[in-house]
Amino acid sequence: MNASDGVHPDIFPRSFLKMRLYARLTAGFLMTALSLAAQTSPKLASTPPMGWNSWNWFAGKVTDKDIRAAADLMVSTGMRDAGYVYVNIDDTWEGKRDANGVIHSNEKFPDMKALADYVHSKGLKLGIYSSPGPLTCAKYEGSMGHEEQDAKTYAEWGIDFLKYDLCSFRQVMREKYPNDHDAQDKMMREAYEKMHQAILKTGRPMVYSLCQYGFDSVWQWGPEVGANMWRTTGDIKENYDRMMVIALSQAGLDKFAGPGHWNDPDMLEVGNGKLTHDENVTHMTMWAILASPLLAGNNLTKMTDDVKSILLNKEVIAIDQDKAGKQGNRVWAGEEMEIWSRHLADGSTALAIFNVGRDRNKMRGMTLHLKDVGFPNGAHARDVWAAKDLGRIKDTDVFEVPPHGAVLLKLTK
Numbered sequence: 001m002n003a004s005d006g007v008h009p010d011i012f013p014r015s016f017l018k019m020r021l022y023a024r025l026t027a028g029f030l031m032t033a034l035s036l037a038a039q040t041s042p043k044l045a046s047t048p049p050m051g052w053n054s055w056n057w058f059a060g061k062v063t064d065k066d067i068r069a070a071a072d073l074m075v076s077t078g079m080r081d082a083g084y085v086y087v088n089i090d091d092t093w094e095g096k097r098d099a100n101g102v103i104h105s106n107e108k109f110p111d112m113k114a115l116a117d118y119v120h121s122k123g124l125k126l127g128i129y130s131s132p133g134p135l136t137c138a139k140y141e142g143s144m145g146h147e148e149q150d151a152k153t154y155a156e157w158g159i160d161f162l163k164y165d166l167c168s169f170r171q172v173m174r175e176k177y178p179n180d181h182d183a184q185d186k187m188m189r190e191a192y193e194k195m196h197q198a199i200l201k202t203g204r205p206m207v208y209s210l211c212q213y214g215f216d217s218v219w220q221w222g223p224e225v226g227a228n229m230w231r232t233t234g235d236i237k238e239n240y241d242r243m244m245v246i247a248l249s250q251a252g253l254d255k256f257a258g259p260g261h262w263n264d265p266d267m268l269e270v271g272n273g274k275l276t277h278d279e280n281v282t283h284m285t286m287w288a289i290l291a292s293p294l295l296a297g298n299n300l301t302k303m304t305d306d307v308k309s310i311l312l313n314k315e316v317i318a319i320d321q322d323k324a325g326k327q328g329n330r331v332w333a334g335e336e337m338e339i340w341s342r343h344l345a346d347g348s349t350a351l352a353i354f355n356v357g358r359d360r361n362k363m364r365g366m367t368l369h370l371k372d373v374g375f376p377n378g379a380h381a382r383d384v385w386a387a388k389d390l391g392r393i394k395d396t397d398v399f400e401v402p403p404h405g406a407v408l409l410k411l412t413k
């Protein structure tokens with residue numbers, strides 16, 4: 001079962017996403033974002049959270065057994081030791097509330113506390129999912145009116161991560177304030193803050209992950225409501241076009257991310273659908289440049305060596321997890337190629353070249369725009385995916401990038 005059968009085809013055209021992003025990136029808001037960023041706890045999610053989430057592969061079919069198997073496989077495949085520590089149950093675990101309003105898991109998850117104990121015994125952490133609305137996106141029980149009670153239940157179970165997904169709360173907002181978007185947005189922020197406070201009250205650290213598809217420029221106020229990460233777009237799908245629409249729409253969001261609070265362009269599809277080796281490399285490269293949370297979403301029981309080598313590439317993970325926490329940005333864009341870069345804590349720069357051309361059969365040469373990233377006199381380069389030092393390179397050197405592929409370089413003076 002794959003999430004392509006899922007129920008939320010939340011797809012925006014690229015032009016629309018760009019319009020929304022650019023229209024909202026104003027200098028005034030930037031100042032607000034920076035001052036609010038200082039309010040989040042730097043210890044939790046001091047680098048982008050890494051783990052695995054059930055939705056992209058299992059969607060509504062996930063069970064306790066699948067989560068235990070995922071935990072086992074995260075250890076045996078080396079994922080845990082590479083940094084993937086969160087095992088996140090997405091939507092469809094929710095059962096009914098009892099007479100006291102306490103939420104219970106459904107028959108697919110007979111004992112959530114026992115499951116958390118099992119996941120913890122493997123040196124991993126457990127994540128869960130809910131909605132500020134009455135129903136989740138898959139129409140299971142949401143947290144509306146039960147925020148403190150639910151946070152308390154999660155803490156008692158031993159939950160370490162909460163993804164809080166807007167879903168049916170949109171309807172609640174619209175009904176309360178028809179035709180008043182500002183009032184609706186305010187109501188949404190308050191709902192996210194309410195769960196933030198409920199989590200704080202439990203005293204248990206939980207990564208707080210907002211999922212409201214990037215509405216109302218969430219990157220500007222996410223830190224204020226305690227978010228450690230926030231989705232910046234609608235749902236990813238396991239195909240190159242959708243993944244790249246999301247990736248390329250992230251330009252300009254770099255200034256809103258940093259230790260403890262990250263832009264989240266959605267969970268990884270590496271290893272899913274018909275994504276080719278080069279497309280998976282592009283996906284992982286872009287998420288590393290963007291300092292994105294790395295939440296794998298593949299079928300761990302059938303992970304090929306190729307997919308493993310992409311998800312577990314230590315040098316690429318090190319770029320994603322760089323302790324300076326500076327998200328990268330677009331340097332240059334042409335019709336068929338794009339260059340993005342990211343500054344790293346040791347003074348080096350990660351530079352990625354993407355072949356985004358429509359023609360699948362050609363390799364494209366590309367010069368590097370080195371002066372635009374602070375290397376006017378050339379640089380020492382390491383080809384990260386090839387794990388090969390290239391020695392000194394010049395701006396005019398031509399790199400061949402396979403169709404839908406990427407080259408990732410680490411540059412030093």
Ligand code: GLA
Binds near residue numbers: 008055165
């Ligand atoms: C929304 C979210 C997805 C997933 C589903 C679950 O579509 O964006 O990531 O959590 O809901 O129903």
